[in-house]
Amino acid sequence: MPTHQEQEQPRRRQARGERRIAQLLEAAASVFASTGYASASTNAIAREAGVSPGTLYQFFPNKEAIAIELGQRLMADMRTAYGEALAPIDPATPLEQAVAAAVDRFIDFNCHNPVFFTLMHGPDVPGRMAEEHDALHNTLITRVEDLLSPLLPDRPAVAVTRIAHVCMALYMAGLELILASEGDDREAYVQELKDVLFRYLDPLVGDRLRDAQAASASTAPMTATTATPTTAG
Amino acid sequence: MPTHQEQEQPRRRQARGERRIAQLLEAAASVFASTGYASASTNAIAREAGVSPGTLYQFFPNKEAIAIELGQRLMADMRTAYGEALAPIDPATPLEQAVAAAVDRFIDFNCHNPVFFTLMHGPDVPGRMAEEHDALHNTLITRVEDLLSPLLPDRPAVAVTRIAHVCMALYMAGLELILASEGDDREAYVQELKDVLFRYLDPLVGDRLRDAQAASASTAPMTATTATPTTAG
DNA sequence: GACAAACACGAGTCGTCGCTCGCATTCTGA
């Protein structure tokens, strides 16, 4: 019974195979990041990984599967490495700090994994890839909604969703500028992005947050100290 | 010798040819907008225009030339139709109104010419197309700088440039959301975009603008009344 | 009407790319 799993992978991978898969995904990340998904050829990925095209297809049924697997691993990486950044915001944290912390973490991740942006932003995704693309996007939107809804308790759900979409779009736009620049310029754009998001959200959150802060000072605080001051590596 | 012009088009177009060109560009706009530049096939463009592939190549040397010509015509259209929106802002106009007016005009143009966004935003542009792409982008960046610099007189040029880039990026991000939605949702996103830009710029412009307004009330105003109140169709 | 140039056609060429196939090599388990 051990090898009978529905009707998918009856393939028992060896250690070598797992290594090859990791190698191929790394190569794919490099090629996707530099040329985009559509323009990336499977032969180029195989070449980058130092294997033959046939070997690539030993591990992935088609080009889409590579991008999908890559996207899933990236999401998993992000969850394990930055899970705490996705947790609901402690109402006691000033909005400016919360935004800055979240931006720092996500920017950090995206700078270390530039493919992620390509997979999230690439409009040139055919077939089933678009579904995965949307799945990634919707997951993040939902996360942002979860972050925002405690801060916007008196807004209808559609409004919160809209605000989340705007935040995501602003973040993506800022990220594009940031990834396209280097050094001091990059840091300056990071600061601009924080400013944009804070200034956009602050009037929406309004006195609600300040009320909560005033209240939390006199009543029992929550878990508190979730946010650390800009410890981006 | 009468037809010897350098070494380019020694071709004398007939009225029919001009019509075909317009027809082909319209078809190209449609196909580019719906599938993106890279995924658009010249055969599809020819089919959309109701002509044969050979006819298409009677008027355009290659696929790039179609997109380039289209981009240039769109820029020209924008200049003639919305030139006044690109003029320097009258310092007497409140920032919120100036931003709203500019956004309305550009959104209007982009909603009527969705290809423009595709050509500006498409990352899948090979070869010489990228240059034209950048040229369009830089033209707009310069325009935004010209709009902003009177409002930010005490900032270094690099800072103004950076702010212009941020504004462009924010606009593009908002535009993407707006083009992807319809009806009330679309209008709501337009308002959000205006809010984002105004809230981002207002603290930067700061008391400078308010000073200018106070001053212009007592001293001789500039050319004045350049901006009209939200007359978007 | 006659001639040339512009216009129009669409089957066909040529290159690229996703993917396959037959075969060789290495690993696993008994």
Place this chain on the structure above:
DNA sequence: TCAGAATGCGAGCGACGACTCGTGTTTGTC
């Protein structure tokens, strides 16, 4: 040790898309 599975190779297939070419039609000019 050795069968069978997993891994590896790379020439090549099939499809598709940019672009061409030979040929026929329309238009402007004398």
